[in-house]
Amino acid sequence: MSKFLRTLLQRTYLALIAIPFKLMPSLAYMAFTGQGSTAQLCRHIARQGIRKVLVVSDKPLVELGIVARAVDVLTEEGVVCTIYDGTLPDPTFSMVDAGLALQAEYSCDAVLAIGGGSSIDCAKTIASAASNGRDGRKLVGYFKVKKAPLPLFALPTTSGTGSEATIAAVISDQQTHEKFFIADPKMLPKAVALDADLLLGMPGAITAATGMDALTHAIETYISLWGTDSSNAYGYASVKMIFEYLPRAYRDGSDAVAREQMAIAAYYSGMAINDAGVGNVHAIAHQLGRQYGTPHGLANALVMPEVLRFMAKAAQEPLARLGRLIDVAGSGDSDEKAAEKFIDAVADLNRRLGIPGYLDNLNKADIPAIAAAAVKEGAAYPVPILMSRAECQAILATLLSTTERAAEFA
Structure with a gap:
């Protein structure tokens, strides 16, 4: 196929796929910044009437005490936290399934991601799958999240992926390592904290x-x-x-x-x-x-x-x-x-x-x-x-x- 024809087909495809994006309603979100913003986010979560939170993170952040900074504030506010610390780089659907199992076992009514893009993408998919058939694989593609996800919040601990601000997640197949794209405006976190204290060192x-x-x-x-x-x-x-x-x-x-x-x-x-x-x-x-x-x-x-x-x-x-x-x-x-x-x-x-x-x-x-x-x-x-x-x-x-x-x- 000639490059001209490939380009023509690509532009036609892009024009079609752009239509639903242009029709998307304005995205609503809240961002806390500056010193103490972790505590601000956690108190905001409690004020939403949320009582049981699934915290999605990784073992190093738990061991470093980073996760505890948020969990301690949530606990003081009367919110019960269940921690899933099994996220690894390039999260897989099996990790999503493990998080979903904990969410169901402890009846968590919201999800808080603490970590880099891997933890946030995993949390996004868990929150979305929990309300949409509990199978993250069926969400692959655009606009497959039909029902509102569990309320999702994010505390990024790296400055790179921007996943805390996007409507998408990338999840891998654990066997083939193929990456799958999930995108829907409903996946955007309700609120985030950009806390430099979590990034120091x-x-x-x-x-x-x-x-x-x-x-x-x-x-x-x-x-x-x-x-x-x-x-x-x-x-x-x-x-x-x-x-x-x-x-x-x-x-x-x-x-x-x-x-x-x-x-x-x-x-x-x-x-x-x-x-x-x-x-x-x-x-x-x-x-x-x-x-x-x-x-x-x-x-x-x-x-x-x-x-x-x-x-x-x-x-x-x-x-x-x-x-x-x-x-x-x-x-x-x-x-x-x-x-x-x-x-x-x-x-x-x-x-x-x-x-x-x-x-x-x-x-x-x-x-x-x-x-x-x-x-x-x-x-x-x-x-x-x-x-x-x-x-x-x-x-x-x-x-x-x-x-x-x-x-x-x-």
Whole structure:
């Protein structure tokens, strides 16, 4: 099939799938920020008349006492908490089932997610499935959540996924590791707390990867075919904040100002996704996660510079605006030059954050299959230009280790 025909089919598909998104009612949510916002959120939950909460988190956050900060306040307010701490990176439907079993056993009437995107996505699916047949697999796709989920609240402990602000969740099959997308406006949390106190001391590598995840969201939404005034404003602000505050948070994990600004930036990026979706960076990163277990934020960071170079001409104007926004390009630069300088700045930010320029376990023999899956996924996103398999393979080849590259051209 020619690239022209593929593009025509993609644009037709996007036009059809965009209709229900444009008809969505305005999303209602509440966000508490600043010192003490965890307690504010917990008291807000109690004021809603909720009496039994399923807390969805992971074992490290329980052991570090992070979960207790919320549970203690809820307990003081007369709310009984049941903790599910079985969430792992790339949550699976089996984890959702385990959480649902606890929710049913203890008759929990609300769900509180405490953690990164994995815990929040797991909690979203648990809350939705609890009211819709108790099978998360049947919610895969768009607008499958027919009945209102259990009231859902979120306390993000990383600044990256933006899941606390989105209407979607990604859940994997435990056997095949295939990722499934669930999206419905009813999945948006009722309220969140962006509490920098929960982020202090986050390791540098996690700070870097999650921060670049948020930057990926901001950039992909800003160059999306579905971009709106609202999503563009969120993405634009997020890019500026991340370039300013992510290096600070990486250098000093105790920098409360940088942590709070990064939490807000990630939230903005998540808000932008609701209107504008994601793109080719995610299409490739998802396959690296499935194939090798590469953490999502790291996978996004690894592929983003080369994907942006591939899309530079198609997304030249918005990329140029971003280049001028972060002051790497001036008013005298052409749009082409400004876009190029912005992409170089993204690659340089990776280097400053200690993110490698290659994926050490990428196997050259896997590249054709990874590219085929990525191209298929990318065709469903509102990207400014479609990838061909050959183009995607060329992008992936740049992630080969020096040894693999040398062998390829020997």
